[in-house]
Amino acid sequence: MSGGRVLVVDDEVEMQRALRAGLKYHGFDVRTAGSGEEALRESSSWRPDVVLLDLGLPGMDGFETLASMRPATRAAIIVVSVMPGEKDKVRALDAGADDYVVKPFGTEELVARIRAVLRRQADISSGEPVVRSGDLEIDLARRTVTVKGRPVRLTPTEYELLRYLALHAGKPVTHTTLLREVWGDYAIGDSYNTRYVVAQIRKKLGDDPANPRYIVSEPGVGYRLEP
Amino acid sequence: MFMRRVVPFAVALGGAAAITALIALIQAYAKVGGLSALYLLLVLWIGARWGRWPAVAASIAAFLLYDFFFVPPVGTFSVAGPSELLELFVLLVVALVTSQLASSLRRTQATAEAMASQSTALYELATAALRSPEAAMALSLVCERASIIEGVKRFAVTSPSGERLAGSALISDEAAQAARAYQTGVAVGVSVSGGTLKVVRTQPHRAAASYLPMVGGVTVIEFAETSPDAEDLRMLAALVGLAGLLLDRRRAAVEAERARGLEASDRLKAAILSSVSHELKSPIASLRAALTALASPEAGLAAEQQDLARDMDRQATRLDHMVGDMLALSRLEAGVELHREPLAYADMVGTALRQLRTELQGHEVVVDATDDLPPVEVDEMQVGRLLANLLENATEWATAGGGITIGARAHEDRLESWVENDGPPIPPADLDRIFDTFYTRRARGTGLGLAICKRVIEAHGGTIRAENMRRGPRFTFTLPLARVAAAPSA
Numbered sequence: 224m225s226g227g228r229v230l231v232v233d234d235e236v237e238m239q240r241a242l243r244a245g246l247k248y249h250g251f252d253v254r255t256a257g258s259g260e261e262a263l264r265e266s267s268s269w270r271p272d273v274v275l276l277d278l279g280l281p282g283m284d285g286f287e288t289l290a291s292m293r294p295a296t297r298a299a300i301i302v303v304s305v306m307p308g309e310k311d312k313v314r315a316l317d318a319g320a321d322d323y324v325v326k327p328f329g330t331e332e333l334v335a336r337i338r339a340v341l342r343r344q345a346d347i348s349s350g351e352p353v354v355r356s357g358d359l360e361i362d363l364a365r366r367t368v369t370v371k372g373r374p375v376r377l378t379p380t381e382y383e384l385l386r387y388l389a390l391h392a393g394k395p396v397t398h399t400t401l402l403r404e405v406w407g408d409y410a411i412g413d414s415y416n417t418r419y420v421v422a423q424i425r426k427k428l429g430d431d432p433a434n435p436r437y438i439v440s441e442p443g444v445g446y447r448l449e450p
Numbered sequence: 451m452f453m454r455r456v457v458p459f460a461v462a463l464g465g466a467a468a469i470t471a472l473i474a475l476i477q478a479y480a481k482v483g484g485l486s487a488l489y490l491l492l493v494l495w496i497g498a499r500w501g502r503w504p505a506v507a508a509s510i511a512a513f514l515l516y517d518f519f520f521v522p523p524v525g526t527f528s529v530a531g532p533s534e535l536l537e538l539f540v541l542l543v544v545a546l547v548t549s550q551l552a553s554s555l556r557r558t559q560a561t562a563e564a565m566a567s568q569s570t571a572l573y574e575l576a577t578a579a580l581r582s583p584e585a586a587m588a589l590s591l592v593c594e595r596a597s598i599i600e601g602v603k604r605f606a607v608t609s610p611s612g613e614r615l616a617g618s619a620l621i622s623d624e625a626a627q628a629a630r631a632y633q634t635g636v637a638v639g640v641s642v643s644g645g646t647l648k649v650v651r652t653q654p655h656r657a658a659a660s661y662l663p664m665v666g667g668v669t670v671i672e673f674a675e676t677s678p679d680a681e682d683l684r685m686l687a688a689l690v691g692l693a694g695l696l697l698d699r700r701r702a703a704v705e706a707e708r709a710r711g712l713e714a715s716d717r718l719k720a721a722i723l724s725s726v727s728h729e730l731k732s733p734i735a736s737l738r739a740a741l742t743a744l745a746s747p748e749a750g751l752a753a754e755q756q757d758l759a760r761d762m763d764r765q766a767t768r769l770d771h772m773v774g775d776m777l778a779l780s781r782l783e784a785g786v787e788l789h790r791e792p793l794a795y796a797d798m799v800g801t802a803l804r805q806l807r808t809e810l811q812g813h814e815v816v817v818d819a820t821d822d823l824p825p826v827e828v829d830e831m832q833v834g835r836l837l838a839n840l841l842e843n844a845t846e847w848a849t850a851g852g853g854i855t856i857g858a859r860a861h862e863d864r865l866e867s868w869v870e871n872d873g874p875p876i877p878p879a880d881l882d883r884i885f886d887t888f889y890t891r892r893a894r895g896t897g898l899g900l901a902i903c904k905r906v907i908e909a910h911g912g913t914i915r916a917e918n919m920r921r922g923p924r925f926t927f928t929l930p931l932a933r934v935a936a937a938p939s940a
Contacts, residue, residue, distance in 0.1 A: 237736040245743030305731045306724075306777075309831060327735035327770050329742035329763065415792060422794060432796040433803065433817040440801045442834045 226250035227341055230271035232262040232288070233303070234280055242275070245330035251337070259283030259291075266296050272344075273337050276320075278304040278311065286318065293319035299340035309443030313397045316444065321394055343393045343450065354389035356449045359428060359437045361389040370428055380405060381424050384417070385448075388438065393450035395441040414445075421446055458500035462508035465492045470515040477520070486516050486537055490544055497549025501556065505549025509542050516541070564681055571595070572688050579692060585700030586615050589693060593617030596671075596689045601678030604659065606670045607693050615700070620670065624659055628668040631661035640671060647687045649677040662690060666697035716784040727777040734773070737766045775898035778835060779887065782905035788829040790910075792932035795819070795826050795858055795865060802837035803856075809845045810854070818857035826865050827932040828910055836906040839899040840869040840925050847873030847923065860931065864912065868926040875918040884916050903927070 229251045231242045239255040246253045254269055256262040259280050266274060274292065278285030289300065302315040302323040312323050321340050324333060346354075352364035358371045363386060368375045377385065383405045388396055398414035406416070421438055424430075430437050439447045469492055473485045489512035497505030516537075517527055575595055579588035589607050593616045596605035606617030612629035614620050620628070631638055639660030641648045649660070662669040669690050678686060744751060745759035796819055803815060826833075837856075844854045848871035858867040876884060883889050885904040890897035903925070907914040912928035 235732065235736060238739055241736055241739035241743050244749070245739060245746065248743060248746045248748030305728055305735060306774075327731060327738040327766070329738055330746060331742065333739075413791075418792075418794065418797075422797075431800070432794055433800045433819065435800050435804075439804065440797050442798075442801050443831050 225252045227272040227337070228252045228254070228269065229337060230262065230265050230269065230274045230298070231255045232257075232259070232275060232280070233277040234258065238277075242330075242333075246334070246337075249330070249334045259285070259288035262288055263291055263295075266292055266298060270296075271298050272341060274298050274300045275324075275333075275337075276300055276302050277326075278302055278315065286314065289315060289318050289320060297344075299344055301336060301340060312395075312444050313399065316395060316397050317399060323395075339393050339450065343391075346392070346450075347390075354392050354448075356389075356392065356437045361385060363389065368428075375427050377424065377427060381420055381427070384420050385424055385438075388446060388448040392448045395444050395447045397445040399445075401445060417445070458496065458504035459507050461500075462492075462496050462504045463511050465496065466508055466511035466515055469512070470519055473516075474519060486512075486520075486541060489516065489541055490548075493541075493544065494548045494552070498552035498556070501553035502546075502549045505552070506546060509544075509546065509549075513541055568681070568685050568688075572685070572692070575689075576692055579696060580699075585696050585703060588696050589616035589700075592689050592693045592696065596686060599678050599682045599686055601674045601676055601682060602671060602686065603674050604670070604672040605689075607697065608668045608670060610667055612668070615667065615697075617670075618672075624670055627659070628661055628670055631663045632668050635663050637662045639673075642687055642690065645684060645687055646680070647683045647690065649673055649683075651677075664690075664694040664697055666694075666699075666701035669693055719780060719784060723777050723780040727773050730773045731770065734766050734770045738763055738770070741766060772896045772898070775896050775902060779898050779902050779905065782832075782902065782909060786832075786909075788832065788909055790827050790829055792825040792827050793830055793833075795823050795867070795929075798826075798828075798830065798833055798837060799856055799858075802834055802841055805834075805838055806841050806845070809842060812851055813845060813848055814851070814853045816853060816855045818855055820859075823858060823865065824860050825932040826929045828929050829906075832906045832909065833929065836903045836927075837869075839903050843899055843925075844869055844871040844873075847871050849873060853921075861928075863931055864928045865931055866926065866928050868924050870919060870922060870924040872922040874922070876916055876923045878918075881916050881918075885914065900925075 226249065229246050231239055231246070231253060233239050233242070233255070234257050236257075239257070243253045243255060254265055254271070256265050260283055262274070262276065265271070274296070276285055276289060276292075280288065285302065285304070289302065292300065299321040300319065302312075302320040303326060304311060304315075304323065305326045315323055321343075322336055324336055352362060354361045354363065360369045362368075366382065366386075368377055368382065368385065384401060387401060387404045398417050401417045402413075405420075422432070425432055425435065425438060428437055435449075437449055439449055441447055466489065469488050473488060476482060476485060489509070493505050493509045493512065496508045514527065518525065521537075575591060579591050582588045582591070593605050593607060596602060597618060599605075604618035606620060607615050608620070608625065608628040609615055610629070610632045612620075612625035612627075612632070614625070627638070637660070639650055639658065640662055641650060642662065659670050659672040662671070671686075677683070741759050741763040743749060745756050745763060747756070749756075751759065796817070799817060799819070803810065803817075841854065841856070848854050852872040854872075855870045856867070857870070858865055860866075880889075885900050886897075887901040888897035889901075904914055907927045907929075910929055912930065914925065914927040916923060916925050918924070
């Protein structure tokens with residue numbers, strides 16, 4: 224049984240071959256593309272579940288490819304890059320990437336990331352109204368939050384932030400996205416606001432920032448709810 | 451020249467004769483006394499106009515003429531009574547005194563005029579020189595002005611190394627002499643004091659240049675056989691001072707240029723390293739992807755071969771870290787801009803511990819920090835790197851299954867934090883060198899991790915030190931606290 228279809232977009236043939244082999248050993252169907260244009264063709268004809276998109280493509284670059292591909296596919300897109308700056312990560316996530324992986328990486332690490340995004344997609348399409356992260360339960364239909372069954376009282380802002388993280392459980396959500404989603408399009412502020420609200424939520428959930436179980440910081444990027 | 455010398459005396463004698471005639475004319479009509487006072491007017495005028503000696507000549511002439519024509523016995527140079535004698539004596543004294551006064555007044559005025567014109571000339575020169583953007587051009591203005599001074603044969607300004615910047619050409623070994631004067635700081639053949647120059651002629655008949663070292667260079671002057679007069683020497687001193695000012699300005703400009711060059715080369719270095727790291731990391735990425743694929747059991751290799759693939763992957767990972775460390779260090783050395791923001795320290799510790807989950811497995815990690823730590827104002831990525839490096843270092847030295855403590859306390863304006871492990875103490879001799887670039891105690895270390903820590907802390911204006919505690923080595927560092935009062939306290 225196939226673990227899913229993975230489209231590897233990388234201009235280096237050695238990288239394509241290595242990933243094709245490594246992912247095949249872990250049960251994935253793999254196709255490769257060497258350019259943005261080829262990737263767009265493959266993604267619309269072959270319909271992969273996951274696209275591994277290297278940002279450093281010649282010609283049509285990774286960001287352009289991402290912008291064209293995102294509206295046209297339901298595949299999870301994992302951005303891959305050598306030494307991305309934090310700005311690149313934020314830009315890719317804000318442009319609709321589901322995750323990012325920094326080169327060089329080992330096959331196991333990559334497989335774990337691919338499985339995580341696939342699981343997340345399955346959860347979202349299942350329409351399950353309750354999101355769980357360890358002992359934390361967020362009931363999106365009834366708008367309630369409990370830790371080990373005990374209800375936690377959150378302010379509307381705190382709940383909105385947690386809800387957005389829960390809807391994208393496992394995915395890094397950028398500070399800018401949180402600001403926009405929680406405070407609205409015209410929100411004026413910076414990561415300081417989101418940091419403050421997350422600190423409050425962690426306190427109420429009894430989460431230790433030095434060893435967080437639920438909301439994990441993504442340095443330079445934002446936050447992620449542990450699935 | 452001759453005419454100028456003779457005319458005043460001729461006028462003095464002619465004037466005395468004319469006044470004698472005038473007195474005779476007056477006395478022909480009326481007997482008036484004290485007419486000798488008329489001579490005083492002449493003496494006064496001559497003295498004021500031409501100075502002492504023509505005035506003395508006029509007074510002597512007046513004395514003799516008056517004595518001859520009017521003092522009884524008339525027609526002789528003899529003097530009859532004491533009153534006439536007194537009259538004559540007064541005439542002479544007044545002549546001397548007034549001429550003296552007049553001439554000293556004239557001299558003062560002449561000096562003042564000369565100084566005024568000198569300072570106007572200097573002012574104009576200085577304005578022009580300081581306005582011209584090129585120090586060399588400004589210096590050549592000064593040199594031009596100096597070389598037209600009488601008694602100056604050549605005037606040039608050189609750089610500290612003796613290279614001519616402006617003025618007359620240097621001959622034979624003058625460049626070397628100038629460089630030597632600059633190095634020793636000793637003037638040769640000339641000295642400056644009290645706003646004027648003094649020419650020191652050690653060997654009067656040898657045509658040798660004089661060297662005057664200044665802040666940013668050397669002035670080379672060749673004097674003529676006769677030295678410039680006092681006024682010109684003052685002017686020369688002022689010009690030398692101006693040249694010094696310009697040399698200093700030139701030196702400042704040269705230094706600024708060099709600093710810009712260094713800055714540009716730092717940026718270039720960082721850009722090259724960034725590009726080189728990128729080029730190095732791409733093949734490492736292919737290597738790791740291929741090696742980890744081979745090492746997976748599904749690849750079907752024998753256990754021994756799988757192990758080999760894993761070993762190679764570990765080496766590739768090490769290589770990757772080294773490249774990353776080198777890039778990080780070079781960026782810090784090139785002076786990366788910090789992106790500082792108020793952050794919860796516990797959050798950063800949590801992120802670092804998470805990042806090193808694999809390495810920390812098997813160690814007992816204790817976080818010793820109070821809940822109410824005020825936020826720090828730091829660059830999240832840089833301090834994250836610092837914490838990761840210190841924790842990684844601790845995992846290398848801590849005993850198997852041993853403890854690592856990461857603690858923090860707030861002081862007035864800074865946070866003091868430490869990372870401690872229960873491994874063997876650091877040899878005392880190494881405590882100071884441990885943060886040096888490429889210094890490492892480990893056979894496999896790059897010697898960059900702790901150097902990076904030091905750079906990160908210094909970029910934040912803090913300090914870092916290594917010491918041996920009872921339990922084991924401890925690294926203590928300080929970070930600035932955020933200035934904002936209400937900040938996240940998680």
